[in-house]
Amino acid sequence: MYHNHNHRDAGGGGGGGASPSPSPTTTPLSSPTSSLSLTQTINGSHHFTIQGYSLSKGIGIGKHIASDNFTVAGYQWAIYFYPDGKNPEDNSTYVSVFIALASEGTDVRALFELTLLDQSGKGKHKVHSHFDRSLESGPYTLKYRGSMWGYKRFFRRAMLETSDFLKDDCLKINCTVGVVVSAIDCSRLHSIQVPESDIGAHFGMLLENEEGSDVTFNVDGEKFHAHKLVLAARSPVFENEFSDAMEEDNQEIVVTDMQPRVFKALLHFIYKDTLIEDEEFSASSSSCVASVSDTLEAKLLAAAEKYALPRLRLMCESVLCKVITVNSVSHILALADQYCAMDLKTVCLKFTAENLIRQLRNLGLLSFMFLIKLKFQFHSKGDEGKINLRSGDSLCNQGKQLAQRNFSKHCILTN
DSSP, X not given: OOOOOOOOOOOSSSOOOOOOOOOOOOOOOOOOOOOOEEEEEEEEEEEEEEEOHHHHTTSOTTOOEEOOOEEETTEEEEEEEETTOSOGGGTTSEEEEEEEEOSOOSSEEEEEEEEEOOTTSSOOOEEEESTTSOOTTOSEEEOSTTOEEEEEEEEEHHHHTTSTTOBTTEEEEEEEEEEEEEEEOSGGGGOXXXXXXXXXXXXHHHHHHOTTOOEEEEETTEEEEEOHHHHHHHOHHHHHHHTTSTTOTTEEEEEOSSOHHHHHHHHHHHHHSSOOOOHHHHHXXXXXXXXXXXXXXXXXXXHHHHTTOXXXXXXXXXXXXXXXXXXXXXXXXXXXXXXXXXXXXXXXHHXXXXXXXXXXXXXXXXXXXXXXXXXXXXXXXXXXXXXEEEESSOOOHHHHHHHHHHHTTTOOOOO
8 A cells, every 4th residue: 555645835934834744544354264073973883683682692791792893973882782781780781882982083983873673664763863852962972982872771671672672582773873073164055966867867858758769579478679889788688688689679589588677677778777676686685595596686696697788786785795694605605606795705705603502503414413423534635625524333324324414525525
């Protein structure tokens, strides 16, 4: 800023009047700034199933069954279920449920919700929640790793065992954790929300309307109209199949190795990049072991391998992974091996290793091993491993025949 000073001649003799005071200057204001302190919760949930509740009773007061760790807002959490209760004074009258901080952290503030699911279908769940009410003292603070929040008297055990919360010796608990975080966020004052991509919906409309379709698939008499360019862009197998016949209109291809419902689900994925909404997916967990290979996800796994669609294969692996049990693991492992589903195969092998004793019991071998007091002698010959089983007592012929049937591919049994 420039200041101009005007000097006046007093005139006449050497005397002069006092100079006037300079005028005050005004500094212009800069543009105002703003910021926003945003405190909110980052939420995450975990579903914990306790199978074999009756067998967990008697483990001791203060001893718990832990869920797998799950992550919310960068922290690890776990659900602790105490079948005999946590408080010695209650003398196992109540079961206890707690949520524990399972990773390093200091003064982690959080809201919690524990829900014991009503398995009768009536929807009368037992809910303990911080989210739907005002807390006088604010969110709960966990000081260090191992800190817990929950209820010593979560449910009276005698009432639990005759309630709709327990079904087929199984309990289901949902847990929601909301970690409180604060940040200075200026972008939210001037933000533009971008919606999720809807390209799948547009391509889905193209499939449903059949507009511009140039190829027809005949699957067991049912016709499906599609677009060669879309199929070729998604699958290298289709690309090779159409490379020599791209100009031919209304080409019809007969598919003999796939059911119409499976081919419909395959096209749904190719156009929309999602699994089809089908009741068969939700019903898979209740299907019998013998029908695992007949489920829609198993059939789609085969289709993903045939048409070289790795994302579809991974989606099917994820669905099948959720229905692995002691009874179904061998069937699912066979599917994984047949269709090169390596992630699913790894999960099956890990599950089998963790449940080896239960597997042996299912095969009828565990009682046999104890009955004849087996002594194991291991030795190898060339690349083939042998196990010779010798017994100090007479062998149980029935048990030996059973063992031979189950281990005939890998073991040689001798007296």
